[in-house]
Amino acid sequence: MRKRNIHLCSGKDKYEPTATSEHGTKKKKAKERDMDELKKEVSMDDHKLSLDELHRKYGTDLSRGLTTARAAEILARDGPNTLTPPPTTPEWVKFCRQLFGGFSLLLWIGSLLCFLAYGITSVMEGEQNADNLYLGVVLAAVVIITGCFSYYQEAKSSKIMESFKNMVPQNVYCAVNGLNDRVNEEGGGEGLSSASHFFPRRWITPHLLVSQSLRPGLQTSPMRTHWKLGTLPSFPPTVWKVCTPIAMEIEHFIHLITGVAVFLGVSFFILSLILEYTWLEAVIFLIGIIVANVPEGLLATVTVCLTLTAKRMARKNCLVKNLEAVETLGSTSTICSDKTGTLTQNRMTVAHMWFDNQIHEADTTENQSGASFDKSSATWTALSRVAGLCNRAVFQANQENVPILKRAVAGDASESALLKCIELCCGSVKEMRERYPKVVEIPFNSTNKYQLSIHKNANPSESRYLLVMKGAPERILDRCDSILIHGKVQPLDEEMKDSFQNAYLELGGLGERVLGFCHLALPDDQFPEGFQFDTDEVNFPVEKLCFVGLMSMIDPPRAAVPDAVGKCRSAGIKVIMVTGDHPITAKAIAKGVGIISEGNETVEDIAARLNIPVSQVNPRDAKACVVHGSDLKDMTSEQLDDILLHHTEIVFARTSPQQKLIIVEGCQRQGFLGSTLSQAKNVRSGSNNSLMLSPKVPAISLAYEQAESDIMKRQPRNPKTDKLVNERLISMAYGQIGMIQALGGFFTYFVIMAENGFWPSGLVGIRLQWDDRWINDVEDSYGQQWTFEQRKIVEFTCHTAFFVSIVVVQWADLIICKTRRNSVFQQGMKNKILIFGLFEETALAAFLSYCPGMDVALRMYPLKPTWWFCAFPYSLLIFLYDEIRKLIIRRNPGGWVERETYY
């Protein structure tokens, strides 16, 4: 069976991609094979083929695309271009899973046992004691209600996920029958898209070959990406089905609680046999104790806690697909983040310019609040003209009212950045282009590494035709013999070349993409009006041009990222950046957002500082590390583990999507939990306390508790070793707090017995008489005689009082459970819902005790007011005990008290 969310998961299952659709018996194997295939690099040579070869290979035509018939044929052969959707589970199966999965199963067993016990008693003794029947019904009702609730929750969130999927654009531009056509991705078809259109970066199935973008220098590889590391803002990440920690926790908890229940049950079974109860009574006792240990409310509490947190996260625009994932976030120890769009704005922006032998800084902030530069230089006018003209990007229509930076652009990222920059500094580029109509152009190609266009010059003071060119800076420089300085053409001497080199290196070192610009006013005598420029023959000069300047672009980090990274750091979460970018760019961004913190050096930095070869540097000296994808390819998993273990700040550059998988696997080998966000503060503490609490509202109210002030500074939970329910919690719950609570309860019990005439000394050994319904003159300590029913009423009054006492001591328990380390006085009592919970709990207890008819329905009897106060000292004791414990933990971190009692 396919394992999911709440189901029992064994540690062996790792994860499985949601998108795989294999079914049947060989599934496990197929899955493994599939995983291996995913990790392999897809061998692709399409990008190396010449266009001729390419269109022959795919039987298409570069300008006209496929014929409709051929497209239909391919569609018939390969099917629609969609991901094979994960096999959908029928709704009733999902419902049954909620109803019978994991923890519910325990409750069902408990309920069955109750019915069994009822059956046995009614058949064997003919008694009409319906307690067990009621309990069984209540248990069953609890399971059914919580089951429906979780099902409803999950159905709701999966509906949201569905709607998200439909929001993702699924259209590509294809040339079919010579017409540019917007084709729904599912429509299929084979052909090359026209360049510079936006398609979803999410998945491209092999039979529709489109590149992500035809931007120079970026390697493109068609891939089947089932998931993305990091959050891509517009695409719902398809995640791996991992057995969530909470599911493992619950499984662990079931084991523990079953162990405890069976142990207690059997001990009491043996005890009751020793005390000469009948076999039947002993068996019913056994069942009773096992059922009593089933925390009926836990399931509901956990569900509600997770739902609340999920809702709170939804308010912060973080959609949680699966409730249990909420808790997973709480144990996040490593975040593997994508760069583009997650850490950065996903928006190329011109960051620097070099002209007049000087580097100028452009404004890169999201809201244009940064510094400006001197725009009066004639060189800048020339540079902006070149950048605006030698540029194929255009704004999409009807965006006059949109701020320039937010406008949608048709064109590749660099050109868009230039377009926006020029539009911002110099006004409408469109008008500029109208004044300088384009005559011819040579588009960018990887052999020339430049882009060139010739424009008619409207300015009568200059020549008739203007040649503008942009491209890789060194190539551009090679084609120049002069340079524009303060609007004056000067010869390009060695000194200038040096200063160009320095500027180029400096900008490159910042991780920026640098472009060079040059122009040439074509002399009127050689190029008269109406001259036929021929781009194939190149009947115009492309050498001895005039260098104008450099412009460099970067995808700037988001403003909020450095702070977020810092918070993650202080919470002990390791942030790893994974990107396809060049290592220098990657490192610059990583430094910019604090993933590589100030003062930390990589091996290369150390080598450069000490001026020694890289091989002589001790890798342990470097905390930070930039790993190149090509190195990663040759690494063994041990080497990768070594890197993950010994470096605190890691950047993976030039990684392929396949390698991302390898990296995440590496992290998971470390026992890290890779996750994308860490919002789940409360979950860390919330579910801890459910064990101790039986009344439901107070337990749930803890989910509303303010996180402890320093919670984000604490280490994330390691799901392998830090169990939510660990032996220390059990020891606290059963052994220490539980003991005090039991003491409080029994104290009240004995007080009531004594005040009614049965002193504790008189109670010893009284049980056989006490429980014999045919003895109706049992003597108390005063010599009074009691009928069976009278005794039982006192006994049940004691039970009621025991319950009330537990409520009273739970006040203290609830308050101490607000925090795990801080004092309640530090935390305050601001949680209104918790206070409501306290009152609700108390009111419920009072209602159960005093409401007429409760004696018949639940055998609960009114209490004398004084009996309410019996447990108060114990309540206080618990509070003081825990405050002192926390004080010691705070004063003496890591000490014996913390090791033994911190849960």
Added chain:
Amino acid sequence: MLLTVSEFEPKYQDRVAPPGLTQVPQVQKTEISFTVSDPKSYDPYVKNLEGFLSKYSAGEQTDSMVFEDCGDVPMDYKERGPYNDDQGQKKVCKFKREWLENCSGLQDNTFGYKEGKPCILVKLNRIIGFKPKAPENESLPSGLAGKYNPYLIPVHCVAKRDEDSDKVGTVEYYGMGGYPGFALQYYPYYGKLLQPRYLQPLVAVQFTNLTYDVEVRVECRAFGQNIQYSDKDRFQGRFDIKFDIKSS
């Protein structure tokens, strides 16, 4: 904790009052079943009765420091001062075993069982300070009509079901001075510490003409203004007992 509880008087008595009514011999499921011709079959009942009555023997009630003679006609309550030991222990009324006549075990040591005329003893549960109030005359059932005494809590046994009433036969009552009930001078009870040898008043009930070889259910009630009956507690102020006497 125990410091807050008096040694002599319980703090709360609302659960123990009104008192229960119980019988001797004490039997499982209150079923008395025996064969007249087989002494072994009724031996447990006899032993139980004898054991219970041993405290009521004349020889046990000789200590004049403890026992006082309270007469043999029902009289009003005997108040013996506050519920503490400032005046030492309190005296106790004698209860003469002979008053139980055929059921005293003095003449017939099988309490009528060998003749198929079984005796049972009826007693009202002890409650410290409890003063049962004699019933009003009008409220008495027809069987007790005319036997009203303002200082007596009468006991009366009838068939549980009306259709069994002819099977019960004659019922004889033996009590203090021949009165079929509990006399008020035995109340109030002062507790185990102050009256360690207190003898609660008894009424012996003998069924002299029970139908054999069928189950006969009999219900006995004590009557008093502050003696109540409850559907839930079938031993409060009454009890029922089943006879199954086999002739051979």
